[in-house]
Amino acid sequence: MIDAIEKNLQRGINLLNSISNEQYSDATLAPYYSSIGCHMRHILDVFSCIFEGLDKSNVCLNKRNRNQLVEQQTNLGIEYFENTIHQLKVLGATDFSKTIIVSDDMGLGVESVNYTLGAILMQAHSHAIHHFASVGYIIYHLGIELPDADFGFNPTTPKLNLQRK
Secondary structure: OHHHHHHHHHHHHHHHOOOOHHHHHOOOOOOOOOOHHHHHHHHHHHHHHHHHHOOOOEEEOOOOOOOHHHHHOHHHHHHHHHHHHHHHHHHHHOOOOOEEEEEEEOOOOEEEEEEEHHHHHHHHHHHHHHHHHHHHHHHHHHOOOOOOOOOOOOOOOOOOOOOOO
């Protein structure tokens, strides 16, 4: 599980290594006016919530860091990715079936449910892929090349001929 998550997060690092701070922080595209950096920071904040809640077995997903500098500077984004990957590797010997409480604001208040550590990591991984797809939209409109053909695609997505004319 950790290897798959790391491989996916490495895609984010590869992208950040190939774009400028201006491209990374560009929030001019409709309809949401969010930047690549905003999505990357958000992805990593979810992982950060997991790591911060593990000691008490209580993960609160609505207590994200929201460090705006990470949204504007690729080097800080890369550091955040690398730190996240390091923390994932530390989990290597952890019991992924360990029960934890996960809380989030569902829009009508905070709800809490029991998860396993493995389940919340799977959710964070899928969440990252989902946001990479949104980043792909931004990348396309900014005229940036995708870092690899699988960027933003769930591994279960059928591989169709995506070369449209």
